[in-house]
Amino acid sequence: MTHANAPLTPVGRLRLARCVVDEGWPLRRAAERFQVSVSTAKRWTDRYRAEGEPGMVDRSSRPHTSPGRTPTRTERRIIKVRLARRWGPARIAFLLRLVPSTVHRVLTRFGLARLTYLDRATARPVRRYERAAPGELVHVDIKKLGNIPDGGGHRVTDRQAGKRHRTRTPGKKLDRYGGSHVGYSYLHNAVDDHSRLAYSEILPDEKKETAAAFWQRAQIFFATNGITVERVLTDNGACYKSRLWHDTLTAAGITHKRTRPYRPQTNGKVERFNRTLLDEWAYARPYRSETERRAELPRWLHTYNHHRGHTALAGLPPASRVPNLSGQYT
Secondary structure (H helix, E strand, O other), X not given: OOOOOOOOOHHHHHHHHHHHHOOOOOHHHHHHHHOOOHHHHHHHHHHHHHHOHXXXXXXXXXXXXXXXXXXXXXXXXXXXXXXXXOOOHHHHHHHHOOOHXXXXXXXHHOOOOOHHHEOOOOOOEOOOOOOOOOOOOEEEEEEEEEOXXXXXXXXOOOHXXXXXXXXXXXXXXXXXXXXXXXXXEEEEEEEEOOOOOEEXXXXXOOOHHHHHHHHHHHHHHHHHOOOOOOEEEEOOOHHHHOHHHHHHHHHOOOEEEEOOOOOHHHHHHXXXXXXXXXXXXXXXXXXXOHXXXXXXXXXXXXXXXXXXXXXXXXXXXXHHHOOOOOOOOO
């Protein structure tokens, strides 16, 4: 089919070719007459001499030989090098004597185009999952965080001033070298797998009694927002392996699941929440005291749950996946 801007239709090509072949016109004169280039006039004239009138119609633009898919054996070699050495398409292509675009196409076909799709420890493709409804699974974890001395630590001032502030802070502790420390706080976090709705508290330790009491308050938080928790996933921390933790969940009709040892990726949603918590709250600005930082946590949690866009939720906040969430429109 002739495109809209073609200067010659099949009929015009036939007329041009007959002027040259049958009537003896020079190519240049025929090209000027039909307002085309000399090379175009020659192409249609040669085709008329070789094929006659049927040669004036459009041909398929498909090449005579179409390249096939990369052989299976080559694809396996590409994937093997990718998983074993973590190389990019260019280095793999150099090793296997291929074209980088071919290697990239194979990696894309098998979902290995980015190294972030592979587990760092095993180099296996990352298997991502998400529960279908809120409450089917809640991730729980504890993050240890150093306290800020009154007046600010070394992140705000220099190290000498930070040392003086630690010494003057009430409740400081001394280590075996005589240095003063203001201790640690423990962030107990619970994140719903489906909605990413989060509940967090700053507590003084990570003992089994503290963890069990935290979960009771977290369960009330989720229940208040219309979420019935069915399963809880934790790591293999001592508090989560205790009889008290097991009895607390069992009494509420909740199933407890633990991750495989040395496999924090299974609990990845709360691990990622920990990182977000540190980046956007704990170290977001230079706080002058631990009290000042702790006062900001409730406000930040509200922003995270109700207003902050989440990349895993297509830019929507966790509240968008929890119907009738309290405070969603404030």
